[in-house]
Amino acid sequence: MNLLVFHIISTRDNISLRWEKAFLKEGWKVLFHTPCQGTPYPGIPGPELALLEVGNTFYRTGEDLKEVLKVRTPVSLIVFAEQEKISNNQISAFLNAGADDFIYKNLDERVLVAKLKAHIRRIMPTINEAAAKLTSCGGALLIDQDRRSVRITGKTGKHTELVNFTQKQFEILTMLVSEERRVISREAMLERLWGESAEQVYSECVDKHIESLRRKLGIFGKRIKTVYGAGYMFTG
Numbered sequence: 001m002n003l004l005v006f007h008i009i010s011t012r013d014n015i016s017l018r019w020e021k022a023f024l025k026e027g028w029k030v031l032f033h034t035p036c037q038g039t040p041y042p043g044i045p046g047p048e049l050a051l052l053e054v055g056n057t058f059y060r061t062g063e064d065l066k067e068v069l070k071v072r073t074p075v076s077l078i079v080f081a082e083q084e085k086i087s088n089n090q091i092s093a094f095l096n097a098g099a100d101d102f103i104y105k106n107l108d109e110r111v112l113v114a115k116l117k118a119h120i121r122r123i124m125p126t127i128n129e130a131a132a133k134l135t136s137c138g139g140a141l142l143i144d145q146d147r148r149s150v151r152i153t154g155k156t157g158k159h160t161e162l163v164n165f166t167q168k169q170f171e172i173l174t175m176l177v178s179e180e181r182r183v184i185s186r187e188a189m190l191e192r193l194w195g196e197s198a199e200q201v202y203s204e205c206v207d208k209h210i211e212s213l214r215r216k217l218g219i220f221g222k223r224i225k226t227v228y229g230a231g232y233m234f235t236g
Contacts, residue, residue, distance in 0.1 A: 004120070004127060007041045007074070009033045010053040015105055019051075022109035035059065039071050042137060046178075047130035048074040049120075053105070054094055055081035062093030069098050075130045076100045076123055080107075134177055137236045141220060143174055152220055162216060168193060169213045172206070176224060176234035185231035206232075 006028050010016040016032075023030045033041040035058045041050070050072065052059060059065060065079070079099040081090075083106065091102050101119065103112065120127065134143040142151040148170055150162045165173070171193055175184060186206045190198040210232060214221030223235045 004028065004075075005046055005048045006030045007033060007048055007050040009035055009040045009050065010080075011035065011056075016053075018109045019112060022113050026113060040068055041072065046134070047127045048072075049076045049078070049116075050074040051078050051080060052099075053081060054079045055086040055090065061090070062097035065094050065097040065099060075126050076119065078103065078119075080105050082106070134174060136177055136234070137180055140236075141177065141223075143170075143177060145174065150217075152217070164216060165213070166209075168209050169216070172209055173213055173217075173234075176232060180234050180236050183227045183230045183233045188231070 006023055008016055008020060008023075008030065010032075011034065012032065020030050020032055031041065035053060035056055037058055040052060040059075052065075052068065054060070054065070059068065059079075065077075069077070077099050078101045079094045080103045083104045095102060103115070107115075132144065132146045134145065135141070140153045142153075143149075144151070148163065148165070150165070150170075150173065152160045152162065154160070172189060175189065175192065186203040187198075189206050190201055190203065194201050210224060210226075214224055217224070225233045225235055227233055
């Protein structure tokens with residue numbers, strides 16, 4: 001369960017807030033988003049489960065949902081709506097468009113949590129597979145931790161796969177992408193990568209790995225920024 005990030009895309013009312021509270025009580029990571037035109041929620045590293053409120057101005061048809069799935073690919077997408085605001089034809093359209101399930105918004109949060117736990121048990125292999133893959137927020141860089149490979153997607157949509165990374169270079173890149181747009185200090189890198197031996201490693205060692213990593217990433221190497229006096233950051 002801790003692998004997943006739960007996204008609730010809904011108006012902030014008593015029901016959705018009760019859901020959020022129930023999820024947090026389970027120890028789940030929950031992010032709340034207000035429905036909007038375009039991308040429904042920002043992508044973050046790791047497998048995601050989205051609960052999307054439909055039947056509103058932004059997500060009224062199956063075609064609207066297909067547009068969502070073009071820009072966001074959660075391991076599971078569950079749609080919900082108020083019973084009086086949606087028809088059976090609409091529910092069928094959303095399910096045919098790619099939703100994994102539909103629930104009514106007035107569902108008791110205890111029942112919802114139980115349903116989600118059962119659903120997650122069924123899709124756990126998919127969750128584990130997704131957890132092994134780390135994607136930058138923009139989707140241009142994908143790290144496969146099982147295969148220890150990196151796939152880069154250029155502006156034309158062409159994919160390039162890179163596998164010639166040393167262990168430390170791969171670990172540094174994984175760390176930077178998982179903390180996208182956050183500065184990671186050299187000291188933090190040393191501690192996480194070398195553990196108890198960190199004190200015996202010079203910080204310049206990190207700089208050399210970063211330099212080599214940038215070269216191997218080609219034009220994408222520019223996305224690893226040096227924040228002088230602080231550390232390094234992957235800008236996405």
